Amino acid sequence: MTPVIEFASVTITYPGAERPALANVDLAISEGELVLVVGQTGSGKTTLLRAINGLVPHFTGGTLAGSVRIAGRHTSTHHPRDLADVVGIVPQDPLLSFVTDTVEEELAYGMECLGVPASTMRRRVEETLDLLGLADVRDRPLLSLSGGQRQRVAIGAVLTAHPRVLVLDEPTSALDPGAAEEVLAVLQRLVHDLGITVVLAEHRLERVLEYADRVIYVPGDAQPLVVGTPAEVMQASPVAPPVVRLGRLAEWTPLPLSVRDARRQARDLRERLLHRPARPRRTLMADPVVTVEHTRASYGPVPALRGVTLDIAKGEIVALMGRNGAGKSTLLSTLVGLRRPDAGTVRIDGVDPATLTGPRLIGRIGLVPQDSTDLLQRDSVAAECADADRDAGVEPGSTAALLARIAPEIPGDAHPRDLSEGQRLVLALAVVLVATPAVLLLDEPTRGLDYPTKERLSDLLRHLAASGHAIVVATHDVELAAETATRVVVLAEGEVVADGPTAEVVVGSPLFAPQVAKVLVGPDGGDVPLTVTEVREALAVSG
Amino acid sequence: MARLQTSERPPQHPGGIDASFFGRNVPPSDTFRPKKQRRATRLPRLLHPGAWWLWAAGLAVAASRMTNPLLLLLIVAVAGYVVAARRSPSPWARSFSVFLKLGLIVIAIRVVFQAIVAAPIGTTVIFTLPALTLPEIMAGVRLGGPVTLESMVAALYDGMRLATILICVGAANSLASPARLLKAVPAALYEFGLSVVVAVTFAPQLVADLDRVRTSRRLRGRAVGGVRGTAAVALPVLEGALERSVTLAAAMDSRGYGRQAARTPLARHATAAALLSALVFVVIGAYALLDASAPAVLGLPMLALGFALGIAGFALAGRRSVRTRYRPDPWSWPEWGVALCGMATGATLIAMSIAGVPGLIAPVDPLAWPAVPPLAVAGILMSVLPAVIAPPAPGLRVRAEVAA
Numbered sequence: 001m002t003p004v005i006e007f008a009s010v011t012i013t014y015p016g017a018e019r020p021a022l023a024n025v026d027l028a029i030s031e032g033e034l035v036l037v038v039g040q041t042g043s044g045k046t047t048l049l050r051a052i053n054g055l056v057p058h059f060t061g062g063t064l065a066g067s068v069r070i071a072g073r074h075t076s077t078h079h080p081r082d083l084a085d086v087v088g089i090v091p092q093d094p095l096l097s098f099v100t101d102t103v104e105e106e107l108a109y110g111m112e113c114l115g116v117p118a119s120t121m122r123r124r125v126e127e128t129l130d131l132l133g134l135a136d137v138r139d140r141p142l143l144s145l146s147g148g149q150r151q152r153v154a155i156g157a158v159l160t161a162h163p164r165v166l167v168l169d170e171p172t173s174a175l176d177p178g179a180a181e182e183v184l185a186v187l188q189r190l191v192h193d194l195g196i197t198v199v200l201a202e203h204r205l206e207r208v209l210e211y212a213d214r215v216i217y218v219p220g221d222a223q224p225l226v227v228g229t230p231a232e233v234m235q236a237s238p239v240a241p242p243v244v245r246l247g248r249l250a251e252w253t254p255l256p257l258s259v260r261d262a263r264r265q266a267r268d269l270r271e272r273l274l275h276r277p278a279r280p281r282r283t284l285m286a287d288p289v290v291t292v293e294h295t296r297a298s299y300g301p302v303p304a305l306r307g308v309t310l311d312i313a314k315g316e317i318v319a320l321m322g323r324n325g326a327g328k329s330t331l332l333s334t335l336v337g338l339r340r341p342d343a344g345t346v347r348i349d350g351v352d353p354a355t356l357t358g359p360r361l362i363g364r365i366g367l368v369p370q371d372s373t374d375l376l377q378r379d380s381v382a383a384e385c386a387d388a389d390r391d392a393g394v395e396p397g398s399t400a401a402l403l404a405r406i407a408p409e410i411p412g413d414a415h416p417r418d419l420s421e422g423q424r425l426v427l428a429l430a431v432v433l434v435a436t437p438a439v440l441l442l443d444e445p446t447r448g449l450d451y452p453t454k455e456r457l458s459d460l461l462r463h464l465a466a467s468g469h470a471i472v473v474a475t476h477d478v479e480l481a482a483e484t485a486t487r488v489v490v491l492a493e494g495e496v497v498a499d500g501p502t503a504e505v506v507v508g509s510p511l512f513a514p515q516v517a518k519v520l521v522g523p524d525g526g527d528v529p530l531t532v533t534e535v536r537e538a539l540a541v542s543g
Numbered sequence: 544m545a546r547l548q549t550s551e552r553p554p555q556h557p558g559g560i561d562a563s564f565f566g567r568n569v570p571p572s573d574t575f576r577p578k579k580q581r582r583a584t585r586l587p588r589l590l591h592p593g594a595w596w597l598w599a600a601g602l603a604v605a606a607s608r609m610t611n612p613l614l615l616l617l618i619v620a621v622a623g624y625v626v627a628a629r630r631s632p633s634p635w636a637r638s639f640s641v642f643l644k645l646g647l648i649v650i651a652i653r654v655v656f657q658a659i660v661a662a663p664i665g666t667t668v669i670f671t672l673p674a675l676t677l678p679e680i681m682a683g684v685r686l687g688g689p690v691t692l693e694s695m696v697a698a699l700y701d702g703m704r705l706a707t708i709l710i711c712v713g714a715a716n717s718l719a720s721p722a723r724l725l726k727a728v729p730a731a732l733y734e735f736g737l738s739v740v741v742a743v744t745f746a747p748q749l750v751a752d753l754d755r756v757r758t759s760r761r762l763r764g765r766a767v768g769g770v771r772g773t774a775a776v777a778l779p780v781l782e783g784a785l786e787r788s789v790t791l792a793a794a795m796d797s798r799g800y801g802r803q804a805a806r807t808p809l810a811r812h813a814t815a816a817a818l819l820s821a822l823v824f825v826v827i828g829a830y831a832l833l834d835a836s837a838p839a840v841l842g843l844p845m846l847a848l849g850f851a852l853g854i855a856g857f858a859l860a861g862r863r864s865v866r867t868r869y870r871p872d873p874w875s876w877p878e879w880g881v882a883l884c885g886m887a888t889g890a891t892l893i894a895m896s897i898a899g900v901p902g903l904i905a906p907v908d909p910l911a912w913p914a915v916p917p918l919a920v921a922g923i924l925m926s927v928l929p930a931v932i933a934p935p936a937p938g939l940r941v942r943a944e945v946a947a
Contacts (some may be wrong), residue, residue: 104870
């Protein structure tokens with residue numbers, strides 16, 4: 001079969017860059033493949049994806065040596081718009097790519113540009129609405145859709161042009177586990193039923209690895225790509241989901257890629273782990289530092305919190321979970337006093353946060369918002385640190401010193417927007433932490449973070465908790481929750497539906513259980529390790 | 544043209560008009576239904592935006608011809624009633640109340656200015672402001688001084704006229720968003736239309752950005768209000784907007800925006816020639832119309848020729864684009880009805896004001912209760928008919944969800 005995507009010794013250099021972003025890439029992807037692109041943040045995954053339809057270099061600038069051919073068309077002679085009928089590209093944040101304002105019009109937009117006849121458009125829109133399960137929301141404004149629906153609309157919007165290749169950049173990173181599964185199910189259907197070639201980049205490998213036919217590992221620094229079957233590439237890849245790391249630890253062959261594969265090989269390991277010492281019961285410092293009582297909040301007529309009651313003590317790391325729109329972000333902004341609850345009380349250290357401003361606020365509670373760039377407004381890291389010192393009323397240089405301790409590699413003269421996602425998060429954390437808030441809130445911190453960065457974040461959070469901070473993390477990332485949280489609170493429809501120690505809450509849940517727990521849970525449930533680290537420690541103890 | 548568009552569409556098309564609306568060709572099963580239910584088979588759909596804007600323009604023209612507060616209030620009531628009955632489910636539809644408030648602000652500004660700046664009418668002094676006569680260099684304008692009841696009432700009437708015109712625009716805006724109107728523009732103007740649509744969809748996102756930046760200032764323990772707080776917010780918001788436009792441009796490019804059909808050099812030249820000569824003819828025509836000494840043949844005929852060539856040029860230019868249109872809004876009977884109602888209102892009031900029918904201008908000096916000419920009332924009430932003529936808007940259930 002002739003390949004539909006062909007890269008021949010492609011080297012891409014951005015203007016002003018010392019090294020090429022990608023060097024000497026040779027790649028052939030054939031019809032109907034699902035190819036997963038993995039790598040650390042900033043390694044060039046997005047560059048590779050955008051080179052497929054010519055956005056690199058037509059749109060971004062820079063030079064491309066070698067040739068990229070899509071369905072026989074060279075990107076050197078064809079602009080992205082001339083490839084729109086063969087390549088559909090779905091960018092990271094679908095909301096930013098929407099041109100129109102309702103679902104149906106968005107689905108039709110691409111076809112209108114291509115000049116598809118009206119009757120064909122009509123038929124394809126109906127087909128796509130059904131294929132992606134969007135018929136119920138066909139005339140809804142795009143802004144009113146949930147994250148998973150938006151992502152499916154973005155996929156549908158490029159699909160109506162009947163492309164042969166679909167390119168997706170982190171399609172599930174902003175989604176809760178349920179919505180992510182919806183999107184992945186759609187992708188699989190496209191590959192299996194329609195023979196569309198799908199190329200997708202993703203950090204959350206635990207969600208997508210099992211569906212991939214081939215994996216491309218982009219090592220970064222213009223190193224050659226590693227291309228192969230998922231099992232081959234995962235054997236050595238530094239970015240690997242927990243199930244693969246568990247497989248490597250237990251030296252299983254073939255390397256398991258999915259929970260199902262792993263469970264078949266896990267019987268021995270399960271037995272060895274039966275006799276491990278019980279998990280130490282954490283004793284908490286008694287006094288709650290956060291008290292939330294019967295708190296209600298709403299957006300207009302729509303209730304967001306319906307009577308939430310919650311106490312959080314020092315040294316706890318609470319993972320706040322639940323689907324998009326369950327009230328997680330509302331709870332966080334209520335905690336930090338950005339919105340006054342309609343009813344009930346919120347107390348941080350015994351004080352109503354809505355009455356606090358300035359240093360008195362940030363000395364008690366700090367929030368790192370979902371997009372950490374929001375918090376950063378200056379044009380260099382050093383200026384940002386100086387600002388933070390002033391805001392918190394601490395000795396000049398404190399923030400810079402703190403930052404140097406947790407992330408020494410961040411240069412002071414860099415622009416915050418030029419930092420990688422993980423570095424920016426750490427900078428925002430430093431800015432918040434310098435005021436030594438008793439309570440630290442993080443909203444979806446792992447979006448766009450690769451595994452090594454996530455591990456560093458986990459370490460940092462555990463360290464902070466040990467030194468007496470109370471931490472609340474709103475997240476969809478079950479692995480992060482398993483790694484760090486001492487307690488999990490699940491919200492649904494603005495109510496607390498589960499609240500307890502991490503292991504008790506997540507193990508039984510099909511959506512919230514981490515991969516390791518899914519692999520190792522026995523028929524009778526019980527005490528199961530949640531992370532690869534726990535398994536490693538248990539094995540070290542039992543020999 | 545309008546009929547052509549509708550006849551191309553599949554017969555069962557939910558957005559279109561089907562025969563049952565006219566009571567013809569109703570399937571047999573329907574004839575057994577009680578009459579009330581059968582009327583409900585008139586399919587909900589959105590009216591062509593052009594019809595709503597023509598209707599509103601008619602009302603606005605009518606309002607511009609009068610200062611009679613009772614008639615102006617009647618126009619506002621008519622517009623409000625139609626909006627309540629037939630507004631679309633989009634978030635835009637809620638903008639009517641914003642325009643009502645804007646109208647009140649306009650009236651307030653007009654009255655305050657009258658009190659401070661303008662020379663008073665009449666003799667009934669309510670109170671006297673401290674007066675200040677500006678020096679001769681600034682034309683000796685007098686500020687302040689006695690404020691009379693007559694001039695206040697005159698300002699109120701005038702403000703009401705402006706506010707009513709504004710509210711008519713607001714009504715059109717909530718019945719058919721400008722974005723939908725722009726979608727109906729000819730292909731040659733498409734680029735312009737699209738940039739406006741994009742700008743319009745950016746506005747709510749800018750507000751969201753502003754919110755986020757203000758939030759983050761609070762999170763860092765800084766002042767949110769005040770001049771410094773506001774200035775510090777502007778830069779990050781603009782940065783965000785720029786980034787977003789770049790992302791959007793990339794997305795549009797990769798979805799085929801800006802593809803062009805191959806054209807012969809002849810077609811290219813013909814387009815350029817038509818547009819250029821249209822411009823020349825329009826300029827000559829306009830000049831001749833304004834300059835009384837120019838020969839009459841240069842006036843209207845030249846202008847007409849210019850416009851005709853212009854339309855031809857746009858049509859030719861439109862062929863360059865390969866775009867097709869998804870579910871274009873049909874123009875059929877309800878559209879004609881709605882547009883004609885508005886235009887009838889406008890025409891009635893223009894005719895009345897040209898004929899000098901008394902009652903359109905409310906008496907100010909001396910003050911008197913305004914009369915209500917029945918013909919004007921009838922003319923204005925014509926415009927309430929669209930509340931019945933226009934088909935109901937679809938998907939009203941959406942509105943509650945939008946609020947989320």
